[in-house]
Amino acid sequence: MARRRHLVALCALALTTAVAAPGAQPKPAQPDWAAVEPEALGIYQSLIRFDSTAAEKPEADWLKALFDREGIPAQVHALDPQRPNVVARLTGNGRKRPLLILGHLDTVTVDASKWTFPPFSATRDGGFVYGRGAIDDKDNLASAVMTLILLKRLNVPLDRDVILLAESGEEGQSNLGIGHMMAEHYGLIDAEYCIAEGGDTIREKGQVRYATVQVIEKISRGVEITAKGISGHGSVPLTSNAIAHLGNAVGKFISWQPDVKIDETTGRYFRRLATVAASPEQAAAYRDIVSPDPKVAAAAADWLWRNEPRHASMARTSVSPNIFTGGYRSNVIPSEAKARLDVRMVPSEDPAALLAQITKAINDPAVDVQFAGGAGTRPAIPPTRLDGELFTTAEAANQAIYGVPTLPSMSTYATDMWPLRANGVQCIGIGAGVDLEDQSAGYGMHGDQERLRESEFQRFVRFNWELVSRLARAR
Ligand SMILES: [Zn+2]
Structure with missing residues (x-):
């Protein structure tokens, strides 16, 4: 019903335009x-x-x-x-x-x-x-x-x-x-x-x-993290256990993500979204995420991460640990374990600085962080x-x-x-x-x-x- 009214309104508009502009260009075929x-x-x-x-x-x-x-x-x-x-x-x-x-x-x-x-x-x-x-x-x-x-x-x-x-x-x-x-x-x-x-x-x-x-759009980059430790008999636990170190490293990413980075596109997106938000709570999060105060932006990013994860991902480079491999026998402490991080960079991200940020967040000398497939990357696209x-x-x-x-x-x-x-x-x-x-x-x-x-x-x-x-x- 609503749609039919809409149609009638459109037709009326088309007629009005045609009548109101005598001598102007003929109305294009519809x-x-x-x-x-x-x-x-x-x-x-x-x-x-x-x-x-x-x-x-x-x-x-x-x-x-x-x-x-x-x-x-x-x-x-x-x-x-x-x-x-x-x-x-x-x-x-x-x-x-x-x-x-x-x-x-x-x-x-x-x-x-x-x-x-x-x-x-x-x-x-x-x-x-x-x-x-x-x-x-x-x-x-x-x-x-x-x-x-x-x-x-x-x-x-x-x-x-x-x-x-x-x-x-x-x-x-x-x-x-x-x-x-x-x-x-x-x-x-x-x-x-x-x-x-x-x-x-x-x-x-x-x-x-x-x-x-x-x-x-964001730029997809794989990051591989590798934990190395001493191998040994599973009956004698070691503080250098590679799987445990890798587990701690991967565990960071349920509470830590790279800093908020808003550019012209996402800035305009969130500001306009705030004006059409369904609730005051959402509107506040969209306004805060573009705040120049990093603390305010970080709090908004946390709220979005819990409530609207897609919006949190738009506001910064994201890190998601999606593959975890290590170990081969229940009684052997392996000397190495690896995880693959799915990293989606905002276009303005500096890859080297990002790697340093992730390394610092993991904060474990036994864990190495590298881009999978080397440093090659897509050109920056405006x-x-x-x-x-x-x-x-x-x-x-x-x-x-x-x-x-x-x-x-x-x-x-x-x-x-x-x-x-x-x-x-x-x-x-x-x-x-x-x-x-x-x-x-x-x-x-x-x-x-x-x-x-x-x-x-x-x-x-x-x-x-x-x-x-x-x-x-x-x-
Ligand atoms: Zn498609």
Whole structure:
């Protein structure tokens, strides 16, 4: 019901604009959304129904055939023939450099026995669509496919080419997808701007409250810590026991994390988040985390770590001990034990200083701390400009479709945007409207009941259309 009122309001607005501006440029063609909705849902469900956990070829073939039917030029390029990439392109007048949209064909694997609805059924239930990939990333892909089809059918004149890259291997084998395309076919995807997953539109208590647009991401580094001691018979305990020393070292990371480090992106994120926070306690934590007083910031980081761990991770470089190895017989004291730390650095982190900080926190000469795989690292990548056309257009599109503020965000994980950003492409991550309550209840990305509200999927299709047409339509 609310949605219907919203539609009526939009139509009225469009009419008003057309009448109020006689002699101005003709109103650009708008899709007939009532007709588009079932078609968009059909594309979305079709994509989910492909099991693309290990081979994307059937899904890629289906997509290529769809573009062929619509008269949209598309090519297929693969490093592994079972795991191809599809690149579709609408050609503009060349006045501006292209816009690239990324969406991935693959998903993470499933344990089908844990799912209420079969994971590749795209079942509609209670206003949701369930299935692996429902919010990672078949919602993005379906919306972008629909946008391309609409731009083509409505014959919308474009100032720039619009390219859609449907990638394979995003979940852990990006050499097959973005890696292959960048190494062998960069000319086909070279662009001024790119749009991909990585943002969120956040609903809380049934209301869309704000949208996040990803403009930068953390840098993943493995750190290996090694404890060395004297080996011996297990019947004679030694104070140098390597496993005990390693255990003490690893134990630090339930109470210690590197210092809070806020940059322009996260500063603006937390300040804006404070203005839309659901509770005064949350608002105080978001305000305090950006405080110049390190004690105030550290206390806020502690609160966030206990209550909103993702936000704590955004506020600093994070350290998570995820692998622990040592010992081989119950009666032998081993001379060595190792643990692997998953370190996610904020972009401004100094790796050498970080290593020194971790070493000092462990404070044990028997334990050595090193980057796994040596000191080599990713180049420093600047964030997408917050005052640039791409981000401000996303802000305007969020305002038009959702009527909510946009928060620039930093992913705590890596996306396929980083190699493009490293090549100078300005990129943003966007995402459909998801319930905050869903994320910790197994309905989120990679969860056993991954789902998306149908109404939010349809709004996201419109958001996509709004964003892409604002960026590419001829003026
Ligand atoms: Zn994804």
